Amino acid sequence: MLERTPTFLLDAGGASSTPQSPTPEQQTDDARLDAYSRAVTAVVDRIGPAVVRVEPQVSGRGAGMGSGVIISPDGLLLTNSHVMQGAREARLTGSDGRPIEARVIGDDPDTDLALLRANGDWLPFAALGDSKLLKRGQIAIAIGNPLGFESTVTAGVVSALGRSLRAKSGRLIDDVIQTDAALNPGNSGGPLVATSGQVIGINTAVIMGAQGICFAVASNTASFVVSELIRHGRVRRASIGVAGQTVPLPRRVTYAAGLVDNFGVAVAAVEPGSPAEQARLEQGDVILSLDGEPVGGVDDLVRLLNGERIGRFVELVLLRKGEMRNVTITPVERRTKAA
Known part of the structure; x- marks a missing residue:
C-alpha cells in the first residue's frame, strides 16, 4: 500500500504554509474581546429577567406594544408614555413567558415616561443608576422587544451626553443620552444598561433615516419622575x-x-x-x-x-x-x- 506524502502549499516566498501560533498582540486582542463579551453577557443574565414586553390594554384589548423594565421588587415598572398611549392598564410578558397584569400609577408625556405597578411580589428588578457618572465611549447595552422579537440585546457606546429631545407634548426633555446601540420599534421603554448592571436610561426614540443615532431618557430624570409620580400622581411644574x-x-x-x-x-x-x-x-x-x-x-x-x-x-x-x-x-x- 502506497503511503501518501503530505502536501504543503507554498506562499510567494516558497515557504511552507503551516499553522501559526497566535502572536502576543493577537492573544491580547482575543482576551479583550472575551472580556467585552463577558461584560455584556453578565449584564444580560442579570438584567434580562427584569425586562418585559408591555401591551397597553384599552377595553380589554391590546393597543400596540413596547418594552418596560421593573425597577423595584414590589413591581414598579418604567416604560414610555408614548407606549401607553393614555391607557390605564397593561399586560406584561416576562422573559419566562408568563403574563403579568399591571396598572398605571402616573404618566408624564413631557419626559415620555410612564410608571406602572405590576401585580406580584419579589419580581426580578433592575436598579436605576446615577447618569451623572456616565462618560462618552462607555459601553451601553439595550434590552427590549424590537419589532416583536422578545429579549433582544444590542450593544454600543454612549455617543453623547446632555442632549435635548422634544417630547410629543412639545416640551424639551433635557439631559438625554445619545447612543449607537441599535434600537427599533418595540425597544421603546426598555432599559439602557451600563456594564455595572445599573439602568442608566430608558430608551425612547430613534431618528428615522439616521444610522446609529438613538436616544434614552437619563436615569436621573427617570428617578425624579418616579418620585414625583409616587408622591403626587403627576410631575409638578x-x-x-x-x-x-x-x-x-x-x-x-x-x-x-x-x-x-x-x-x-x-x-x-x-x-x-x-x-x-x-x-x-x-x-x-x-x-x-x-x-x-x-x-x-x-x-x-x-x-x-x-x-x-x-x-x-x-x-x-x-x-x-x-x-x-x-x-x-x-x-x-x-x-x-x-x-
Missing part, C-alpha cells in the same frame, strides 16, 4: 400664565444685561387671573432672565419653571419699551400648556 415666543434682542440690550444669548421671550398674551397679570406683565414685554438664569427662548422659560418654584417669589428681568425692569412674581402649579 410651575406656570406664570403667559404665552410667549422667542425673539432676537438688540445688541445694546444683550451687552447691557450681560447676556450670552441674543434672544429672549416676548410676551404674546397674559392669562387672566394668572401670576403674570397680578405682577402686571404686559403684552410686548421681553423676558430676559429668571432668578438670574438667562432666558434665551421659550424652552428655557419652560425648563426654569420647575416644581421647586411653585408658590415662591422669583425675579424676572424684563425689557419694556426699551427699558429694563425687575419684576417679582409667584408661579403657580401648571395645569395647562401655558408657560
Whole structure:
C-alpha cells in the first residue's frame, strides 16, 4: 500500500504554509474581546429577567406594544408614555413567558415616561443608576422587544451626553443620552444598561433615516419622575400664565444685561387671573432672565419653571419699551400648556 506524502502549499516566498501560533498582540486582542463579551453577557443574565414586553390594554384589548423594565421588587415598572398611549392598564410578558397584569400609577408625556405597578411580589428588578457618572465611549447595552422579537440585546457606546429631545407634548426633555446601540420599534421603554448592571436610561426614540443615532431618557430624570409620580400622581411644574415666543434682542440690550444669548421671550398674551397679570406683565414685554438664569427662548422659560418654584417669589428681568425692569412674581402649579 502506497503511503501518501503530505502536501504543503507554498506562499510567494516558497515557504511552507503551516499553522501559526497566535502572536502576543493577537492573544491580547482575543482576551479583550472575551472580556467585552463577558461584560455584556453578565449584564444580560442579570438584567434580562427584569425586562418585559408591555401591551397597553384599552377595553380589554391590546393597543400596540413596547418594552418596560421593573425597577423595584414590589413591581414598579418604567416604560414610555408614548407606549401607553393614555391607557390605564397593561399586560406584561416576562422573559419566562408568563403574563403579568399591571396598572398605571402616573404618566408624564413631557419626559415620555410612564410608571406602572405590576401585580406580584419579589419580581426580578433592575436598579436605576446615577447618569451623572456616565462618560462618552462607555459601553451601553439595550434590552427590549424590537419589532416583536422578545429579549433582544444590542450593544454600543454612549455617543453623547446632555442632549435635548422634544417630547410629543412639545416640551424639551433635557439631559438625554445619545447612543449607537441599535434600537427599533418595540425597544421603546426598555432599559439602557451600563456594564455595572445599573439602568442608566430608558430608551425612547430613534431618528428615522439616521444610522446609529438613538436616544434614552437619563436615569436621573427617570428617578425624579418616579418620585414625583409616587408622591403626587403627576410631575409638578410651575406656570406664570403667559404665552410667549422667542425673539432676537438688540445688541445694546444683550451687552447691557450681560447676556450670552441674543434672544429672549416676548410676551404674546397674559392669562387672566394668572401670576403674570397680578405682577402686571404686559403684552410686548421681553423676558430676559429668571432668578438670574438667562432666558434665551421659550424652552428655557419652560425648563426654569420647575416644581421647586411653585408658590415662591422669583425675579424676572424684563425689557419694556426699551427699558429694563425687575419684576417679582409667584408661579403657580401648571395645569395647562401655558408657560
